[in-house]
Amino acid sequence: MITTYASVPAGFTVYSDVNFMQFPAGEQHFTLGPAAQQQVPVRVLITGTDANDYIRAGLWIDYAHQHGNKVEAVIPYLPAARADRGEPFGAKVYANLINSLEADQVTCLDPHSPVMTELVDNLTIVESAGVIAADPRIAQRRYAGVIAPDAGAVSRAQKAADALGIPLFRAAKHRDFATGKLSGFSCEQLPDNGRLLVVDDICDGGGTFRGLAQSTGLGPDRLDLWVSHGVFSGQAARLRENFGSIFTTDSHPGHQNPDVNATILPVSSFMF
Numbered sequence: 649m650i651t652t653y654a655s656v657p658a659g660f661t662v663y664s665d666v667n668f669m670q671f672p673a674g675e676q677h678f679t680l681g682p683a684a685q686q687q688v689p690v691r692v693l694i695t696g697t698d699a700n701d702y703i704r705a706g707l708w709i710d711y712a713h714q715h716g717n718k719v720e721a722v723i724p725y726l727p728a729a730r731a732d733r734g735e736p737f738g739a740k741v742y743a744n745l746i747n748s749l750e751a752d753q754v755t756c757l758d759p760h761s762p763v764m765t766e767l768v769d770n771l772t773i774v775e776s777a778g779v780i781a782a783d784p785r786i787a788q789r790r791y792a793g794v795i796a797p798d799a800g801a802v803s804r805a806q807k808a809a810d811a812l813g814i815p816l817f818r819a820a821k822h823r824d825f826a827t828g829k830l831s832g833f834s835c836e837q838l839p840d841n842g843r844l845l846v847v848d849d850i851c852d853g854g855g856t857f858r859g860l861a862q863s864t865g866l867g868p869d870r871l872d873l874w875v876s877h878g879v880f881s882g883q884a885a886r887l888r889e890n891f892g893s894i895f896t897t898d899s900h901p902g903h904q905n906p907d908v909n910a911t912i913l914p915v916s917s918f919m920f
């Protein structure tokens with residue numbers, strides 16, 4: 649999904665008066681509405697992974713540049729950041745696509761891989777810790793601790809624990825990179841009482857988090873989940889068997905999965 653923003657003489661930021669369309673031959677295009685004459689393009693938000701959204705964004709940024717305006721591309725979910733090694737090298741292909749937009753600044757949320765962030769030009773990173781700690785729905789729950797579900801999550805989970813002023817507990821998982829299948833979980837000794845918040849960047853099918861929950865022996869009365877990007881594919885609805893509350897943002901269309909019924913923090917409320 650793509651959303652374009654512009655400033656108006658009164659000083660507000662509004663939705664740009666633009667109508668995206670497709671030519672009969674299939675190319676993306678847009679037309680401007682009458683209000684666009686008074687609008688200055690400032691920002692484009694791209695959520696999800698639809699390559700056509702990137703073409704639309706590139707067209708709109710080109711229009712902005714032709715009128716001498718600078719544009720920020722807010723891309724909270726960096727596509728293919730998990731494909732940061734091996735063949736094909738998806739992170740590089742998507743980074744090249746993002747760079748081809750020629751945005752004056754790119755802003756992402758809680759990226760999965762430092763490999764991809766090195767590949768994207770003019771990138772600013774918003775970390776999840778401050779977002780988690782600033783959300784009253786989370787802060788008011790007075791968690792007894794944060795759990796990092798695997799080694800890759802330790803750094804972000806530690807920052808979240810520090811921001812909330814509570815301890816971090818580390819878990820470990822093993823995944824076969826070639827097949828994507830999970831095998832085996834373990835977790836440090838957890839406190840006997842209190843709710844715990846599992847913190848990670850992405851929930852895809854949810855196997856990581858269900859496996860972790862099962863390894864702790866704790867149920868939804870003790871466990872909540874924060875993921876910055878709710879893809880919520882496949883069996884993700886079964887997370888409800890293990891987690892009381894599931895928090896995420898609207899960075900990916902999967903966040904709307906009704907069977908997961910996540911609590912949503914819009915990226916527009918903290919990224920711009």
Ligand SMILES: O=P(O)(O)OC[C@H]1O[C@H](OP(=O)(O)OP(=O)(O)O)[C@H](O)[C@@H]1O
Nearest residue numbers: 730800823850851852853854855856857
């Ligand atoms: O909901 P799921 O399907 O379980 O997927 C979610 C997990 O996948 C990602 O890690 P990944 O295993 O890809 O990280 P890696 O780069 O360490 O292999 C992400 O950071 C989560 O930990």
